[in-house]
Amino acid sequence: MAADPVKRQSPNEAHPVVQRVRMRYSKTGRMRFGSARDFQRALERAVRRAQLPIAMSGGFNPHPRISYANAVPTGTASLAEYVELGLAEPRDPQDVAAAVNAGLPDGFRVEAATVSPGGSLADRLEASRWRIEYPGAGAPAIATAVAALLDRAPVTVTRMTKSGPREVPVTDSWLAHSCEPGALVVIVRSTVPTVRPEDIVAAVGLAGVGPATREAQGPFRDGAVGDPFDG
Template identity: 45%
Template sequence: MREQPEQQAPPVQRLRVRYAKRGRLRFTSHRDFSRAFERAISRARVPMAYSSGFNPHPRISYAGASPTGAASEAEYLEIGLAQVREPAEVARALDESLPTGLDILEVVVSAGGSLADQLEASLWEITVAGVDEDTLRDGVGQLLAVPEVMVERMTKKGLRTFDARASIAHLEVRGPGESTATGGSCAILQVVLRHGTPSVRPDDVLAALREISGISSSSVALAQRLAQGPLDERTGTVGDPLALDRDAAG
C-alpha cells in the first residue's frame, strides 16, 4: 500500500492581497502571474502554509483575475501563513520580489468569510480610439435602452453566444481624452459589470455597442479595471472588498 502523506497544519494567519497589473505587464496571463507570485513568495521568504496530500502546494486562493491584456488596479488573492507576520512587512517584501508592473498595493489580515463572495462586480474604464464622443454616447444610449444584446466570443470550448447587456449595472461616457495607443483623440467609457457565468468582459461591451449601434469594429480600445468588490445595485457603484478586514483589524 502507498504510504499516506503527512498532513499539514492549517494556516495560523490569512492575509488578503490587493495588487495591480500595469504597463506591459497587463499582458501577463493568470498562469504567468501565479508562477511569478509563487517565485516572489519564495524570494521574500514568506512563511507559507501548505496543503496536505502527495503534492503539497502553498495555500494561495486567487479571485476574480482580469483577462489577459487588461490593466488593473484591483486584483485580489488570499494567502495562508504558517507563522504570523505583519501585513506591511509582507507587502513590502512581496513588492520588492515582483517585477515592476506587478505591484502590491495593500495587504490586510483576513477577518474571515469568502473573498470571492465579496467580488460581485468590477468598475472598468475603457479608452476607445477612432470613435468620437458623440457617436459613442449615442451608442451607449441605444445599448441601455434594450434588455438584451447577444454577442459571440471564442472560448476554449469553441464559439459561445451570450447576453452582454444583462451584466451591465452602469455605463456612461466620461468624456474625450488623449489615446496613448494612437496618439489621437479618444472617448472614455466607464462601465460597471456584474460578475457571473459567463463572465462579461470589456471587449464584450464593445462588441455589444458595435452590434447595436454600428460603431466601427476597427476602433482601438484599452481597458483598465479601477475597482472590484461588492455591488450597490441601487447606485451601480462598486465597494471595497477589504473594508471589513480593515475595520476588524482597527
C-alpha cells in the same frame, strides 16, 4: 532480490492556516500580457524569495495555500485583482505586501493588503468597473452608442472559447456607466460567464477602440464599486 512492497507515508503534514492576508494587486505595463497562470507562478516565487511563512498543503506534492479570484483576461490591464494568502504564522499585512513586491517583476504590484475577517473574498467581488478607451471619440458619441445598446436589451454577444462559441449576456450584467471624452466607464456584475471588455466592445459596436483597464472590483453599493476590504 525481492524486497517488501513499499508503502511510503508522506512526511509532509499540512500546515494549519492561522491568518489569511487579502491583497489587491495591479497588472500594468508590459505585465498585462501575462496570463493568470503567469501571475500565479510569479507570486509563488516572490513568496518563496521573501521566505514568507506560507501555509502548505500536505501530501507528496505540497502546494502553497493561495486563492485567486476573477482573473482579468490576458492582455488587459488591471488595477484591481485580488488574491488571498494562507499564512502559517501571523504577519503584518503591510510587511507581507512589501516583501512580495520586492520579488515581483515590474508591472505586477501589490497595492493594498489586509487581514481577512473571514468569509469568501470572491463573494465580495460583486462587480467590476472597466475603463475602455476610445481614442478620439467624444463623450456624446460614446453615450449615443451605449444608449442604442441599452435600448436593444437584452443583448448577448458570442465569444469564441476553446470549447466553442459561448453566448455572453452583456446587458443583463450591466449595472451603470459613464461617458468621458475618449473613454467609456462601465460597471458590470460578476457573473458566469463573466462579461469581459471585449464583450462590451462587441456589444457597443463603436469603432476605434483602444486598451481597456479594470479599475475596481468589489461590492456594488449606491451605484458604484466599493472596496472589498471595507467592513
